[in-house]
Structure formats: structure tokens, C-alpha cells
Amino acid sequence: MQKEKVIVILGQTATGKSNFAVKIAKQINGEIISADSRQIYKGLEIGSGKVTEREMKGIPHHILDFVNPKKKFTVAQYKTLADKKIKEILFKGKTPIVCGGTGFYIDAVVNNIVLPEVKPNLKLRKELEKKSAVELFKILKKLDSTRAKNIDAKNKVRLIRAIEIAQTIGKVPKIKKSPALYNFTKIGLYAPNDFLENKITKRIKKMFDKKNNGGLVNEVKKLKKSGLSDKRITELGFEYFYPLLFINKKITEHEMIERTILGNIQYAKRQMTWFKRDPEIQWINVSEPFSIEKVKKSNN
């Protein structure tokens, strides 16, 4: 049986994925499923670069702007939801377009990864947090020597999660990459460093501009007022962390802007490190003129 087609638009931040996705959606009668770990949250508008109602141009967007930022949203939830949305959109006779820059989310869906069903155990995590990476590694080795062999022995976050899983279900199951459910076409948007850095700089400056819905600093203040702890805001990433430092008078306004720009540039590089591994991505350099005809063709 012929697998149904799903388009994936991924790539670095500030390359114009959202607009691109909307254009494609218009042409091929599609609906967009966001793959962005921050745009998920309500209240993170400016800093997450969330697509606005106007930018959507009437195209339905899913898995966007619906989680309370006090709660943590995870890949596992994303994967389940995305699968469901893809099915629904296909059922309507439309083409699903997964669009975003969170590589892990995209891979979870595309590679149909099955994650172990072990919910986070906050109490346990708090306990383990106190231990050193060396100690944690020893614990894991005892529980599950196989996982210990390939895990990053210095990464506490990973070690803790592995222990969490091993402790509840015995061993960390080998990751399952089930056969893909759909025929995915992956389009990657990227730009050369200097071009992208320029774009990011402009974008960030605009984010801080007060004329832009009060600006990012104001957005962070609102989040604080709504009851988000500083710790939680920090977890939301550099776009929220640096404004928070500024609000708390730890850095100057200038430092805040510079660091946010730098954080963004570094993030864009990390994104490429992730995406580079996938040989199936068809790359488009957005610093050069390109047409979406090519994309339409490859989808047929």
C-alpha cells in the first residue's frame, strides 16, 4: 500500500520556516503542525517567535499555543499528539506539514520513535540531582549495564532519566525506530553564517523593541506576574533567561540584547549539528532566491 505523504519543513531559527510553510500549505491544501518546543506554550509570543494569527493567513496551525508554561511539555506528548494530528488532517483529505526547528520532536515523529512509558518522578529527580555524575553513573551501571555503556557518562540530565526508567521498569529499553508511518518529504531551510547572523540580530532587536507589543522584556514581566518562577523562566531558554537577568538587574540592557543575539546564533549552529546527520533532508539556502516549485515537484 502506498504510504500517505507528509511534508516536513525544518531548519535553523530565523530562516523563515513559518512563512514558507504557510505558502506551501496554500498551494497544496495543507495544514500545519508546529514542531517547536517553545511555541507550544501560551504567553511565549515574542521570544519564541510564535507565528501570529495574521501570518497564518487562514491556514490552520496545530500543537501551538496551548500549554500553560507552568507545566512541562515533553517530546513524548508531542509525538503522540503529532501522530494524532497527522491522521486527522489526512482524513480530511489534506496534506499535513510538520514545521519547526526542534530536531528531537521532528525525529520522534518521522522515525516513529517509541519512548519508554515512564513518567517523570520529580521526587526521585530531586534526590538524584544532589549526586555527582560519577555517582549517578555507578548507580545506572548497577541497574542497567547496557544503557550505561552508551550513555554520556557526564551528562546528569540523561543519567537521571535513565535511572528513572531503569528503576521503574527494570531496564532502559533499546530505542525502537519503527518503520515510518508515512512518506515524509523533508525540506531544510538554512543560510550561511554571516547572512543568518545578520538576520538573527535584526530579529532579536525587533523582539526587544517596545513597539512590538510591548517588547520581550515586557513579555517576561508578564510571565513573572502570572506566577512563573524565575527558575521556570530560566528553563524556557536564553530568549527568556537574559531578559530575566536584566529585570533582576544582573546585567545591563545592552548586555541582555547582545547575549540574546549570541545565544540565538549558537542555537542555530546546534540545530545544524542535529540536522546534518540526516541525509534525506533537501536543503534550501534561503540567502539565495529559490522557488517552491521544486518542493511541489518532489512531493508529487
Added chain:
RNA sequence: GCGUCGGUGGUGGAGUGGUCAAUCACAACAGACUGUAAAUCUGUCGACUUCGGUCUACGAAGGUUCGAAUCCUUCCCGACGCA
């Protein structure tokens, strides 16, 4: 002009006679990625290298010493103070 303090790698900043190619942090480059992924973590980071080493380096030039980034002299540059 006099005086004081300082000039160290891409940057900040340790070191103040031998164990120093120089703690550390940042930046840069490369990479990992099993329910935090805008997160988290790793490696490299003077030059050359057969990856064991070899060479050139701590403003410049001299000097003291077995040995100097570290002590002395002069010069150049910077900050501050006094004129």
C-alpha cells in the same frame, strides 16, 4: 614633566625565579543526543607533527642568574594622581 600602577593567548583575567604553551572563564570550531531538547553534555582551542613529541611565546631591547612571564636598567604604550 614628575609620580604611581599596569602591559600575558581571539577576549577577560590568573600566574610573580624552576614542576608554564601558561589555572580559569568567555568566544571560536567540531561533536553527542532514549519523556527538560531554545535544554543538557563532550572534545579541540600558539605553530608544526609519523600524535610520542619538537619549536616559538608573556609590550621592546639589554642585563643578573645554572635557570626569568616572574628580578634589574632603558625605551615604547595605557590608566590614574600631582603639576
